[in-house]
Structure formats: C-alpha cells, structure tokens
Amino acid sequence: MQVAENDIVRKVRALLETVCDPEIPVLTITDLGIVRAVHVTDDKESPDIEIVITPTYSGCPAMDVISMQIRMVLLEAGFKNIKITQVLSPAWTTDWMSEAGRQKLKAYGIAPPASTQSVCTPDAFQAEEAVQCPQCNSYNTKLISRFGSTACKSLYQCNDCKEPFDYFKCH
Amino acid sequence: MLSPKIKYLLYLADNALILGHRNSEWCGHGPILEQDIAVTNISLDLVGQARNFYQYAASEIGNNTTEDSLAYLRDVREFKNCLITELPNGDWGQTILRQFFFSTYQYFLYTALKDCNDEQLAAIAEKSLKEVTYHVRWSSEWVIRLGDGTAESHQRMLTALDNLWNYTGEMLIPSAYEKEINEALAIKGADSLAEKWNRKIKEVLEEATLPVPQSAWSQQGGKEGMHTEHLGYILAEMQFLQRAYPGVEW
Numbered sequence: 176m177q178v179a180e181n182d183i184v185r186k187v188r189a190l191l192e193t194v195c196d197p198e199i200p201v202l203t204i205t206d207l208g209i210v211r212a213v214h215v216t217d218d219k220e221s222p223d224i225e226i227v228i229t230p231t232y233s234g235c236p237a238m239d240v241i242s243m244q245i246r247m248v249l250l251e252a253g254f255k256n257i258k259i260t261q262v263l264s265p266a267w268t269t270d271w272m273s274e275a276g277r278q279k280l281k282a283y284g285i286a287p288p289a290s291t292q293s294v295c296t297p298d299a300f301q302a303e304e305a306v307q308c309p310q311c312n313s314y315n316t317k318l319i320s321r322f323g324s325t326a327c328k329s330l331y332q333c334n335d336c337k338e339p340f341d342y343f344k345c346h
Numbered sequence: 347m348l349s350p351k352i353k354y355l356l357y358l359a360d361n362a363l364i365l366g367h368r369n370s371e372w373c374g375h376g377p378i379l380e381q382d383i384a385v386t387n388i389s390l391d392l393v394g395q396a397r398n399f400y401q402y403a404a405s406e407i408g409n410n411t412t413e414d415s416l417a418y419l420r421d422v423r424e425f426k427n428c429l430i431t432e433l434p435n436g437d438w439g440q441t442i443l444r445q446f447f448f449s450t451y452q453y454f455l456y457t458a459l460k461d462c463n464d465e466q467l468a469a470i471a472e473k474s475l476k477e478v479t480y481h482v483r484w485s486s487e488w489v490i491r492l493g494d495g496t497a498e499s500h501q502r503m504l505t506a507l508d509n510l511w512n513y514t515g516e517m518l519i520p521s522a523y524e525k526e527i528n529e530a531l532a533i534k535g536a537d538s539l540a541e542k543w544n545r546k547i548k549e550v551l552e553e554a555t556l557p558v559p560q561s562a563w564s565q566q567g568g569k570e571g572m573h574t575e576h577l578g579y580i581l582a583e584m585q586f587l588q589r590a591y592p593g594v595e596w
Binding site for chain 1: 380383390394450468469479490546
C-alpha cells in the first residue's frame with residue numbers, strides 16, 4: 176500500500192511540473208517553489224488528492240488561475256477527488272525557487288533573484304544587490320523602480336548594453 | 347453583535363482595502379510611469395492582504411458570509427478603517443506621506459501580530475510584513491526626496507503634513523476591541539506601537555528636512571464606524587456593480 180501511494184504522489188508531482196505560471200510562462204509552479212505539499216490520503220481506486228500551494232505575494236492575481244490549472248491537469252489524468260489548499264505560513268521566499276527555474280528565468284530575459292539574500296529591512300536608500308544583466312551579463316546595472324510589471328519583479332537597466340530588464344526581486 | 351476578534355479582523359481588512367482602493371485611483375495618473383506602477387503594485391498588495399483578512403473573518407462569521415459580501419455589501423457605518431485611509435489622495439506628496447505614515451504603522455503592527463497565538467492571523471501578518479517592508483522603504487525614500495527636494499516639493503510636503511497629521515493619532519490609540527484582542531491573543535509589542543511609530547516618523551521627517559508637528563489633537567471615529575464624508579463616495583464607486591446587479595460575476 177505504501178508503495179502504491181508513493182507511485183501516486185510521484186505521478187501527481189510529475190503532472191504538477193507541467194503547470195506553468197500564467198505570468199511567467201517559462202516557469203512551472205514547482206520551479207517557483209509554490210507547491211508546498213502533495214497529500215494522497217488513500218490508495219483506493221479514486222484516491223483523495225490534496226495539493227498545498229502558497230502565494231508569492233498576498234495579492235498575486237495568478238493564484239486563482241494556478242489553482243484551476245492544477246485541477247484541470249489532475250482531472251485530465253483521471254483523478255477525481257481533488258482539493259487545493261492555500262497556506263500562507265511559512266511565507267514564500269525566492270530561496271525556494273529551483274536552480275533550473277533560475278536558469279530558465281535568465282534565458283527568458285528576467286534576472287533571477289540574487290542567491291545571497293539582501294536583508295529585508297525598511298530602511299531607506301539601502302545599497303542595492305548587484306544584479307546581473309540577463310542580456311550581456313554585466314553587473315553594472317541600476318535600479319529604475321522597486322516595483323515592476325508584476326508584484327514579484329523590479330525594473331532595472333543595464334549601464335553597459337543599455338537594455339532595460341525585469342529583476343525577480345528577493346523576497 | 348460581532349465578537350472582538352471579528353471586529354479586529356474587519357478593522358485590519360478595511361484599512362487595507364480602503365487604502366488599496368485609494369492608491370488604485372492613481373492607476374494611469376502617476377507622475378511618471380515607474381511610480382504609477384509602484385503605487386498600483388502597493389494597491390495590489392493591500393487588496394491581497396484585505397482578501398486574506400476578509401476570508402478569515404468570513405470563516406469566523408459563517409452564515410454564508412464571503413470575502414465579497416464583506417467588501418461589497420456592508421455600508422459606511424460597518425466599516426472600521428482609520429480615517430486617514432479614506433482621505434482623498436491630494437497631490438503626489440500627500441499620497442506618499444499618507445502611505446509612509448500608514449505603512450510604518452502596518453510594519454510595527456504586523457511585526458507584533460506575526461508572533462501572536464492565533465495561527466491564521468499570525469500567518470497573514472508574516473506574509474503581509476514582507477510586502478509592507480517594501481512599502482515603508484519606497485514611501486520613506488520619496489518623503490525624503492520630496493521634503494529635501496526643491497522649494498516647491500518642500501512646500502507641498504509641509505501642506506501634506508498639515509492636512510494629514512491630525513489623522514495619524516487614531517492609528518495608535520487602541521479601540522476597545524483592539525485592547526481585548528491584544529490581551530486575548532497575547533500580542534506582544536502592542537503597547538510600544540506608538541513609541542516605535544513616532545521614532546521612525548521622526549527619523550525620516552528629520553532627514554527630509556520637515557518639522558515633526560507637535561499638535562496632539564487626533565481626529566478619530568473610523569474604528570467605530572464614524573467616518574468622514576469621503577468613505578461614502580468610495581463605497582458608492584466600489585460597490586456599485588454588486589448593488590446594481592446583486593451576485594453578478596465576470
């Protein structure tokens with residue numbers, strides 16, 4: 176029975192890896208680290224599946240779409256009893272983003288979050304982390320706005336190749 | 347009669363929703379594109395926080411209450427937000443200064459709430475605190491830039507300070523339900539909120555070359571549902587669709 180459960184969990188996880196973030200479609204929800212747990216409560220013919228997810232930001236408008244997409248892929252794979260639970264604690268952090276996810280972001284033209292977190296304090300005019308331009312790899316970049324096209328990004332510009340780019344900010 | 351906990355959750359939710367709504371009025375009107383995006387991003391964070399608090403309140407109230415019925419089907423006297431959140435935006439300087447005052451309050455409040463003994467409230471506070479930290483940084487940088495900027499920006503910040511200062515005290519004077527919750531949920535640090543807020547405000551205003559007003563008078567009432575004339579207009583706009591077409595979805 177234990178083995179069967181593990182097989183189901185593995186299958187469900189593989190399915191989750193096909194669900195993409197609607198706002199950054201190169202990333203899957205597992206790359207982002209927003210899937211926190213997969214619970215399979217028994218191994219009867221139609222097992223109960225619970226997927227626990229956490230939002231990147233409180234107001235992330237993608238969460239409803241992501242929940243729906245998870246439900247769709249699981250339904251298509253024949254699962255019927257699906258429950259999707261949102262949890263807030265522990266709060267999501269960019270540390271949970273996978274290495275593969277970071278590489279995909281960079282290839283897509285979005286600078287991935289710096290791996291050493293800058294301390295998140297409310298003090299004004301802090302030194303910004305050195306953010307690498309995803310186009311020319313220069314670290315000679317500047318912050319244009321702390322808030323970008325989505326809640327999870329800041330707007331930067333490269334001083335060398337002059338290209339503006341999104342930075343997936345540390346959180 | 348609502349329990350103190352439900353009143354408290356609605357208080358937190360209403361503050362976030364009304365200020366989020368006010369900030370959203372800047373969408374498409376910001377002084378430059380990047381800051382238009384910033385202030386509307388802050389709106390999004392605040393409305394997201396409001397949703398979390400409303401969902402929690404709705405589950406506590408029961409009787410088919412939902413986050414939407416709480417936001418769209420209550421009238422002015424049932425809203426518990428602080429008056430400062432509902433004041434008109436004024437110019438960019440006044441919007442920034444209000445955000446700085448309020449975000450600083452939220453920062454210290456959520457810092458205290460994240461360690462309280464109510465698991466769900468602590469979880470929402472922990473999540474929101476990360477966002478509010480960005481809001482404090484952004485708004486304080488702008489207060490300094492404008493206060494210590496040109497003669498005109500300095501003058502505008504003085505006017506904003508005059509317009510807003512008497513509304514700041516309300517955030518820091520606890521209502522009866524806040525006092526009950528502070529005790530019931532063992533919220534440590536609630537006592538020192540005013541002290542921490544004042545210290546941070548003083549530090550930033552001084553750096554912005556702005557005076558710290560000495561007036562001790564506070565305009566109050568919002569926490570008990572006694573609002574300025576401005577809230578009715580906000581609700582009239584925000585709730586119109588649900589009032590005109592009950593239950594409509596899109």
